[in-house]
Amino acid sequence: MSFVNKLLASVGIGSAKVDTVLYRDQLIPGEPVEGVVRIKGGHVEQTIDSIYLQLFTTYERKSNDSTITSHAELGSYPLTRPFTLKPDEAKEVPFSFTLPLDTPLTLGKTRVWVQTGLDIKNAVDPSDRDYIAISPTPLVSAFLNAVQSLGFQLHYANCEQASGMFRNRLPFVQEFEFVPVNGVNRQRLDELEVVFLPQADGIKVIMEIDRRSRGLSGFLAEAMDMDETKISLFVTDRDIPNLPQMIQSCISRFS
Known part of the structure; x- marks a missing residue:
């Protein structure tokens, strides 16, 4: 890779893009979350340290006299080992993990989502967020x-x-x-x-x-x-x- 391309990769210009497709977006705790992560290379070659999924939700906490909405991680799921993604190369990584039993129901203001990320050395970390509707067991x-x-x-x-x-x-x-x-x-x-x-x-x-x-x-x-x-x-x-x-x-x- 030329010096210019390395520089472009390091600042995230022309970097890889990620898109996660969930086969189902309405689930109950204990069911499998299944889908595929699609990665598309940018204009330059990049080393992907890992692809990972994180399951998040929101909750409220008190701070002094204020109510603050915070994020809580329900689970983390690494999918790959390091690999090299060539310019414009397309990859698909299927996945399946079990929705934790203590995943909250998506009622009121509560939201649950799968966040997908790529760990790219010295570069901007592209991510993707997909919401799930959680029904009771x-x-x-x-x-x-x-x-x-x-x-x-x-x-x-x-x-x-x-x-x-x-x-x-x-x-x-x-x-x-x-x-x-x-x-x-x-x-x-x-x-x-x-x-x-x-x-x-x-x-x-x-x-x-x-x-x-x-x-x-x-x-x-x-x-x-x-x-x-x-x-x-x-x-x-x-x-x-x-x-x-x-x-x-x-x-x-x-x-």
Whole structure:
């Protein structure tokens, strides 16, 4: 390669381009993410140190008195070893990786995407972003449906910075906030918050029951956050037929 071409490559002029094609862009956690990465050489020969995929999502965290939207990496997947890409050369690299079980659902402001990059020595790193719609697993879907069958309506869902009992491998959890709109729970609760922590053989569910305040004592309890109770339960696919009864039993005990 001539000195001029090396210089062009080093500043990214005429560099390689990358485009990822996903075979499916609507998935549930645990399913394979499959597709192909297409690379097109630029005007000069370049050494590609690696092609890699990263899975990202967004979450909100507090900083002083402000709310900041941050990115969290859910997984990283290297695809190739170093190779040389000639001018105008086209390559395709097929891939497949498993969508992590703790991938959040794409509800509200939450977004999930695959980001593709090329590591090119001394050059601009071209990248490509492809969004995925994430739907709930059958067990999570059954739990959400069971909550709604008890007279609750989903009011809010968001990924927020995790702490304490919620902390896992990721810096956030996805919270689902329900409000009672009919039935016996409308008189008992202000809201019900649900967090799912997926396990290999089921799901640990954290529920925060926010009781409706009654009278002066209830007002004082609410002011001191004493009207909130956190409980956890572990559910599997075998529990799906009994989920409404299980959830209502927990609510009745603490409301």
